[in-house]
Amino acid sequence: SLSYNSKKRKDSLINNLYDSKLINSYMFSFIKRNDGDMLYFGNPLEELKNKKNKGNCKIRENKWMCRMINVYMNNKGVNKKYKAVFDTNVLGFLIPKTLFYFFDEMFFNVMMNKKRCNYDKMYNHNFYLCDCGVMKDFPEISFGIGNYVYTLTAEDLFFHFEDFCVFSGEVHNVDDTVVLGTYFINQFDIEFNYETNVITLSANRDIIQVNEKENEINEEEIQYIIMCVTIIILVFTSLYLIGI
Numbered sequence: 518s519l520s521y522n523s524k525k526r527k528d529s530l531i532n533n534l535y536d537s538k539l540i541n542s543y544m545f546s547f548i549k550r551n552d553g554d555m556l557y558f559g560n561p562l563e564e565l566k567n568k569k570n571k572g573n574c575k576i577r578e579n580k581w582m583c584r585m586i587n588v589y590m591n592n593k594g595v596n597k598k599y600k601a602v603f604d605t606n607v608l609g610f611l612i613p614k615t616l617f618y619f620f621d622e623m624f625f626n627v628m629m630n631k632k633r634c635n636y637d638k639m640y641n642h643n644f645y646l647c648d649c650g651v652m653k654d655f656p657e658i659s660f661g662i663g664n665y666v667y668t669l670t671a672e673d674l675f676f677h678f679e680d681f682c683v684f685s686g687e688v689h690n691v692d693d694t695v696v697l698g699t700y701f702i703n704q705f706d707i708e709f710n711y712e713t714n715v716i717t718l719s720a721n722r723d724i725i726q727v728n729e730k731e732n733e734i735n736e737e738e739i740q741y742i743i744m745c746v747t748i749i750i751l752v753f754t755s756l757y758l759i760g761i
Contacts, residue, residue, distance in 0.1 A: 519545060521580050524711045531711065534558050543711035547702060554703075561708070568706055568719035570726075574601075574663030574733070576714045583716060585695055586661035586731045588616060594661075594730070595619040600694045601662050603707070603716065607698030609676075609685025616695065617688045624655065625684075645684040647675075652682055660697075666728045667718065673704055 523529040524543060534540045540559030548555040548565050557565065574583035577600065585601040587594040597615050612620075625645055628634035634647035655671035675682040685700050705718040705725075718725060 519709070521576065521711065544708055546706060546708040548706045568721050570721070570723060571717060571719045572663070572665030572667065572725045573715050573717040574665070576716060581709055581716065583662050584733055586728065586733055588619070589659040589661065589666070590620065590623045591656045593623065601660070602694055602696045603702060604696050605699055605702060607696050609687060609698050609700045611689040611696035612686050613692045613694065614688055615692070617686070620686065639678070639683070642687055644687060646681040647684065649682040661728050661731060663733045664728055666726050668724045669701070669704060673700065
């Protein structure tokens, strides 16, 4: 009901709220509060927008999806570009095999050899089940989305099940897409803006930084620059030919 394309349906929730003048902008937000999390429609009140760190990304393909520039672990990148889909129907993370193998190489293979982690089926899903002591050795994972990196720790990426700590990343068969579920979304205040086509993430924790390693290339700007350069070349060529 709050998909990006719901704005195109006249009877959608977001259109009903706007047409009824209950909101003055096409956007909704998940906002973290000490007294309980909030789903807020329209432009949030200023007192709700007081987080000190912010990042954003432009949506792609008419979905709540942005370009993922890279994923970093132990200061190394997987060197693959993915699509980052924000989906509250997913609890943890759905990751391609390439990213799964990267995490293996960076951490889990060593822990498997030490018999501290095991890859096993749980409720018809395959997860890494580890002894909880590994969490103190687990490196941060940084997701490069747009021009920012969002860094999560072991506490954000594992959940407790009986006597185990379970890594919330699960392999799926979509090679170019990482699905960021509620484990990721719950770390931030997150705004979904239909008008600007921008997703904004905010936090008081120092987990959002400008990506100094890599940047998203704005395809529209590049196309505009190429067009301008082409026009300039054609003008000078024409002047040169006229002069001859």
